Amino acid sequence: MPHSRNKKTKPERQGVLICGAYGFGNAGDNAILESIVGELRTIDPELEITVLSRDPASARESLGVGALHHFDFIRVFFAMRKTKLYISGGGSLIQNVTSRRSLWYYLFSIYSAKKLGNTVMMYGCGIGPIVDPRDTGLLRSVLNGCVDAITLREDYSRGELERFGVTQPNITVTCDPVLGLPPIEPGQADEFMSRVGLDPEGEYVCFSVREWEGFSRHAQAFAEAADFVASKGFTPVFALLNGSEDLGATVQVLTQMTTRSKLAIIDDGALAVGVFSKMKAVVSMRLHGLIFAACAGVPLIGVSYDPKVTAFLDSIGENLCVPLGQLSKELLCDMLSGALENGLSEEHRQVISRLRDAERQNLEIAKQLLED
Numbered sequence: 001m002p003h004s005r006n007k008k009t010k011p012e013r014q015g016v017l018i019c020g021a022y023g024f025g026n027a028g029d030n031a032i033l034e035s036i037v038g039e040l041r042t043i044d045p046e047l048e049i050t051v052l053s054r055d056p057a058s059a060r061e062s063l064g065v066g067a068l069h070h071f072d073f074i075r076v077f078f079a080m081r082k083t084k085l086y087i088s089g090g091g092s093l094i095q096n097v098t099s100r101r102s103l104w105y106y107l108f109s110i111y112s113a114k115k116l117g118n119t120v121m122m123y124g125c126g127i128g129p130i131v132d133p134r135d136t137g138l139l140r141s142v143l144n145g146c147v148d149a150i151t152l153r154e155d156y157s158r159g160e161l162e163r164f165g166v167t168q169p170n171i172t173v174t175c176d177p178v179l180g181l182p183p184i185e186p187g188q189a190d191e192f193m194s195r196v197g198l199d200p201e202g203e204y205v206c207f208s209v210r211e212w213e214g215f216s217r218h219a220q221a222f223a224e225a226a227d228f229v230a231s232k233g234f235t236p237v238f239a240l241l242n243g244s245e246d247l248g249a250t251v252q253v254l255t256q257m258t259t260r261s262k263l264a265i266i267d268d269g270a271l272a273v274g275v276f277s278k279m280k281a282v283v284s285m286r287l288h289g290l291i292f293a294a295c296a297g298v299p300l301i302g303v304s305y306d307p308k309v310t311a312f313l314d315s316i317g318e319n320l321c322v323p324l325g326q327l328s329k330e331l332l333c334d335m336l337s338g339a340l341e342n343g344l345s346e347e348h349r350q351v352i353s354r355l356r357d358a359e360r361q362n363l364e365i366a367k368q369l370l371e372d
Contacts, residue, residue, distance in 0.1 A: 015048030023054030028288025031269020086113035090124035156311035189274030299339035
């Protein structure tokens, strides 16, 4: 009788591969990743998690995950052959306002993950802007053909997907993953503030600005608004949520001020929430500056350079927002006066609570995809 060979069974897929704009020193993106990893570990503390990052060593050290450089395609493809769930996000990855190549990279990564056998989820994402319409066909094809589930941080992004003809994935509006970030230990914010020369008991108004086209024409308005809050007895604090990108814009503002201010480079999301909780109000161009302020429960004013900023403020029912191109000293000072006088309303606190509940759906959908 001929000898029968035992057939080798194919190893079962397991674990999660996460791809996003990680490793660039941005506090918002760092907070997104920390939240996603923390939420996934509530499913299974031993779940194998690998992150694609520009700085894989930092991801390994800070989060205790596996990490690969996002352009190390050989190792990335090898990992894709083993993992069960591929997560793209969070953040605004599906946009070409900063670079068409960036959009192509994230679409190619989604396509590759699907073709190599992964279930694919876009997690707490924002969509757009798509300023070059030549990319819409590729976007529609990849998202319809390769993505199983999409969770979005606001309704604006759902509208953008509908406009592009993306209808095949299961689409749910949830919230930005940062709303699920656990708070830091009591006292950590005070320790950080003392270390950078801020009295934890001081009276502060925080500003967060960033480089963007046309910013130099409006730096004076930020400077005069900072001088205005100083005249009211508050110390202006400039938070650099991405040190390399925000420094130039911040210096433009500081050189036009007549009063002294403080600087703080904050690259940790949970720490940013803790520090912002010490502020009387936050004025931010950066989306996650506003999200950190919302998490901290302090009044917030958005200066919108991108639809995502306006969309977030709309989602929480906040009307203290001005487009960068329309910014003036008078408008910003009026909004600051109102924010400092009225604080954050109870209605807005309830909205934030509801958004935290909605954010948990990100995890529930990821869990379902892992269990299927």
